[in-house]
Amino acid sequence: MKVSLGPILFFWPKQKVLDFYERMLETSVDTIYIGETVCSKRRELSTAEWLELANRLADSGKEVVISSMALLMAESELSTLRSICDKASVKVEANDISAVQILSEKKVPFVCGPSTNIYNARTLGLMQRKGAVRWVMPVELSGHCLKTILEQAEEQGFANKIETEVFSFGHLPLAYSARCFTARYLDLPKDNCKFSCIDYPEGIVVKSQEQQKLFNLNGLQTQSSDIYNLIAQKAEMEAMGVNMLRISPVECGTEAMIERFKSTGQDEQNMIPLSDEYCNGYWYAKPGMDSVSPIDSL
Numbered sequence: 001m002k003v004s005l006g007p008i009l010f011f012w013p014k015q016k017v018l019d020f021y022e023r024m025l026e027t028s029v030d031t032i033y034i035g036e037t038v039c040s041k042r043r044e045l046s047t048a049e050w051l052e053l054a055n056r057l058a059d060s061g062k063e064v065v066i067s068s069m070a071l072l073m074a075e076s077e078l079s080t081l082r083s084i085c086d087k088a089s090v091k092v093e094a095n096d097i098s099a100v101q102i103l104s105e106k107k108v109p110f111v112c113g114p115s116t117n118i119y120n121a122r123t124l125g126l127m128q129r130k131g132a133v134r135w136v137m138p139v140e141l142s143g144h145c146l147k148t149i150l151e152q153a154e155e156q157g158f159a160n161k162i163e164t165e166v167f168s169f170g171h172l173p174l175a176y177s178a179r180c181f182t183a184r185y186l187d188l189p190k191d192n193c194k195f196s197c198i199d200y201p202e203g204i205v206v207k208s209q210e211q212q213k214l215f216n217l218n219g220l221q222t223q224s225s226d227i228y229n230l231i232a233q234k235a236e237m238e239a240m241g242v243n244m245l246r247i248s249p250v251e252c253g254t255e256a257m258i259e260r261f262k263s264t265g266q267d268e269q270n271m272i273p274l275s276d277e278y279c280n281g282y283w284y285a286k287p288g289m290d291s292v293s294p295i296d297s298l
Helices: 014-024 047-058 075-087 097-106 121-130 143-155 181-185 231-240 254-263
Strands: 002-005 031-034 063-067 091-094 110-112 132-136 163-176 204-207 213-218 221-229 244-247
Touching: 002 254, 014 031, 014 047, 014 254, 031 047, 047 063, 047 075, 075 097, 091 097, 091 132, 097 110, 097 121, 121 132, 121 143, 143 163, 143 231, 163 213, 163 231, 163 254, 181 204, 181 213, 204 221, 231 254, 244 254
Parallel strands: 002 031, 002 244, 031 063, 063 091, 091 110, 110 132, 132 163, 163 244
Antiparallel strands: 163 221, 204 213, 213 221
16 A cells, blocks of 8 residues: 655744655655645745645655645635645645635646545545545544445445545644634734744643643644554555555654555554554544554454
8 A cells, every 4th residue: 555644734944844855755655745734824835835845846756745725714825725726736635625626627636635524425426526536534534434435436436536545643633723722822812823833843732631631732723632543454444445544744753654654564563552642543433532452343
């Protein structure tokens, strides 16, 4: 199976972003997603610079996809989306239905990101007819739901026309809001946030009164506090027809995780121990923060 690198969900300085992608070119990752998906105020790289970076990375021979915003709240953000769709020389990942509409009207192939909320084969078939060549399963769906969707896609005759990608490692993007939670945490108004999320390169952990980790605050985005990890489910996903596994970037260890996902065989997957740092509950239709052993799920 192929392995992809999702867009950076956090706000990092420009040089850190550029250095990160230079390192990623040395890995065995097959597809690299780039672009800002969370907040339009994060402008360390301009739209033109993201497009230029896409071209430079694509010259390496890896597949490059530029991702759109997941939540559009202003005309300026819609204008940026149009610019990306008009000027990108690589595929675009549509993370909002407006991106689907623009790309469909242009009759160019695109990727449906996890926030386009495809929950059944009928919707997946519609997106495929609109021009989607790959879709990323919504992160909260279970493996059973995915298996059902893919089986129905096969019955309806379009399964081989669209690839399936699964978010398999990283802080889960759970929700987006018009309110900036990082600014609120610092008692700053959203319009004068001082771009403070750049000081939290892996977000802000939120704990319950009992000190249990619950969420990770990332500006407008709420993430899981634990890292979602489906490496032990790799063989299961391959058997059901999944084409690509997505790894979401973190500050340290991304390269090692890419290589582990690329090289791990079925025997090794069955021996991977559970860790308090990881969760996989959604895959088993359980609370997302749960950590379930494949053996315990039988």
